[in-house]
Amino acid sequence: MRTKFLILFVLLSPLLGLAQQNQQAKIDGPILAVADTLNLGEIFLDELSDKHGKIQIKFQNNGNKPLILKNVAGCCGTTVKEWTKAPILPNKEGTINVEFRTEPRPQKISRTITIESNAANQKVVKVYIVGLVIERKNSKEITL
Numbered sequence: 001m002r003t004k005f006l007i008l009f010v011l012l013s014p015l016l017g018l019a020q021q022n023q024q025a026k027i028d029g030p031i032l033a034v035a036d037t038l039n040l041g042e043i044f045l046d047e048l049s050d051k052h053g054k055i056q057i058k059f060q061n062n063g064n065k066p067l068i069l070k071n072v073a074g075c076c077g078t079t080v081k082e083w084t085k086a087p088i089l090p091n092k093e094g095t096i097n098v099e100f101r102t103e104p105r106p107q108k109i110s111r112t113i114t115i116e117s118n119a120a121n122q123k124v125v126k127v128y129i130v131g132l133v134i135e136r137k138n139s140k141e142i143t144l
Helices: 002-024
Strands: 037-044 054-061 069-075 078-083 093-100 107-117 124-134
Touching (some): 037 054, 078 107, 093 107
Parallel strands (some): 037 124
Antiparallel strands (some): 054 093, 069 107
């Protein structure tokens, strides 16, 4: 019986150590949680409208202190219209409103938003916006 208890203790000891390490690994401070890529998917050219160039990015503070976005900027013809400027309390959400132009022709959409904040996990985060504007195919056409 003693031997079984000793073997069980030896096998479970590393698991106890791992559980303690995970508790110590928690980040103290605000944590910015946002998708690294927003995929708009395929947009048919005949359905393209102004709404396709207007998106809202939602993010959350998964930390234990208020999250403050210091600056939010877009590149490549992307404009950040507004973002949550008030401190975002722990477990609360904020938003970033983005606008960009899409030409009425087949194209790849590739935009980048850069978020600067006081996040303890990463001070600068890049969010990629991707998609594809395509022409609708005839029912008798095939694509190779």
